[in-house]
Amino acid sequence: MIKDIIEKINLHKKRAKSALSEIKQWDSLDSDIFEDFENIKTMDTFIYRFIKLQDLMGDKLFKAYLDGIGEYRDDMSLVDVLDKLEKFHIIESASFWMECRKLRNQLTHEYPDNEEDVVKGIVIAIEVFDKIEDILNTIISKKIK
Numbered sequence: 001m002i003k004d005i006i007e008k009i010n011l012h013k014k015r016a017k018s019a020l021s022e023i024k025q026w027d028s029l030d031s032d033i034f035e036d037f038e039n040i041k042t043m044d045t046f047i048y049r050f051i052k053l054q055d056l057m058g059d060k061l062f063k064a065y066l067d068g069i070g071e072y073r074d075d076m077s078l079v080d081v082l083d084k085l086e087k088f089h090i091i092e093s094a095s096f097w098m099e100c101r102k103l104r105n106q107l108t109h110e111y112p113d114n115e116e117d118v119v120k121g122i123v124i125a126i127e128v129f130d131k132i133e134d135i136l137n138t139i140i141s142k143k144i145k
Contacts, residue, residue: 014050
């Protein structure tokens with residue numbers, strides 16, 4: 001089960017990284033990017049894949065990992081799950097993941113109504129992307145079945 005989850009996550013991660021490499025080649029990251037349809041497609045891809053990556057990790061992978069090591073109960077809230085992951089040094093802090101979740105919600109609800117906030121959200125998503133990838137790699141390195 002965890003293997004299937006990781007495969008799906010890796011697909012989203014790969015596509016997000018591809019879009020991210022294009023975004024990093026842009027001269028600037030501001031509301032002018034909405035003037036070029038190719039930029040919009042790249043940005044849409046990054047936002048979508050970032051959201052899917054964050055969703056799958058938070059909703060599926062973390063629970064599957066804890067279940068694999070005998071630490072998950074069905075009655076655990078997300079905060080309980082995050083606290084366990086912090087205890088086992090999988091995530092830096094529960095608050096970091098909650099901020100990522102808040103960012104995910106912002107990107108979902110702000111886009112496409114508020115271009116300036118979307119750009120700010122993308123900048124933050126780019127900043128945290130590597131940390132999210134590090135969390136994924138930490139779980140993968142544990143080789144839980």
